[in-house]
Amino acid sequence: MTDIRIEIVSDMVCPWCWVGKRRLDRAMAERPDLEVERVWRAYMLNPDMPPQGVPRDAYLGAKFGAEKLGRLHEPLVAIGGDEGIPFDFQAIAKMPSSLNAHRLVRWARTAGVQAPLVEDLFDRYFARGEDIGDPAVLVEAAGAAGMDTTIVAELLAGDGDVExxxxxxxxxxxxxxxxxxxxxxxxxxxxxxAEPTEHWRQLLARVAAGEDLAAGE
Structure with a gap:
């Protein structure tokens, strides 16, 4: 029986979502006595992004200002180092649409591989600079997670689960x-x-003890 169910509303193009996942992962690893079910839910930071994506520097420059681009990721790189995340923002050429990645993550739940797939997608995008809007990249990620690549390729070629x-x-x-x-x-x-791991340690302990998190939050 599941002790705790956590629905994670996230986007694979959000670096803080990777940080948040890693911090929760660490807290969960310290509580093998708890059965924690995680379910990833879709949230698109750029719901109107064209399927082919756009150049990332141009996108961020328009959003934050070109003069800030050089310093934009410095805090994240430092935090990532603390969490074992090898952020390489210089490797990222494109800001992709995450629609197809979210479709794949939905299907991964049926296969029981949501968590490793999400981790791999974060790594492909933020550490390796791969285009996770590209169906070929997603099929490769699906295969790495143990999913049937033939079926995934066929599904991605259609519009299943887009709506x-x-x-x-x-x-x-x-x-x-x-x-x-x-x-x-x-x-x-x-x-x-992306709350610190210590915060998650406390939350998991309180939920496991049957406490109401609303009291004292």
């Missing part, structure tokens, strides 16, 4: 989620942002 991903993204916004990562615990409590 479901978009509806999930819309629902997240309708219930008040404005940024990611957001973690929903047992359908009751939300943790917003």
């Amino acid at each position: 479901l991903v978009r509806k999930e993204d819309t629902l997240a916004r309708q219930i008040g989620i404005q940024g990611v990562p957001t973690f929903i615990i047992n359908g009751k409590w939300a943790v917003v942002g």
Whole structure:
């Protein structure tokens, strides 16, 4: 029986989502006595991104200003080092659409490989600079996670679950989620942002003890 269920509202093009996952991973690894079910939910930071994506520097320059680009990722690189995350933002040429990646993550749940697939997608994008909007890259990631690549390729060539991903993204916004990562615990409590591992240690202990997280939060 699952002790704790955590729905992770996330986007694979969000570096803080990788940080948040790693911090939760560490806290979970310290509690092998707990059965924690994680379910990834779609949230698209760029829902209107064209399927082919856009040049990343141009996108970030337009969003944050060209003069800030050089310093934009310095804090994340430092934090990533603490978490064992090898961020290489210089390797990333494209800001991709994450729609197809979210479709693949949905299918990965059926195969029971959501967590390793999500980790691999983060690594491919942020550490290796791969285009995770490219179906060929996604098929390769699916194979690495143990999924049937023939079936995945056929599904990606169609529009299966496109509307479901978009509806999930819309629902997240309708219930008040404005940024990611957001973690929903047992359908009751939300943790917003990439909280430190110590915070997760305390939360897991409190939930396991049957405490109401709303009291004292």
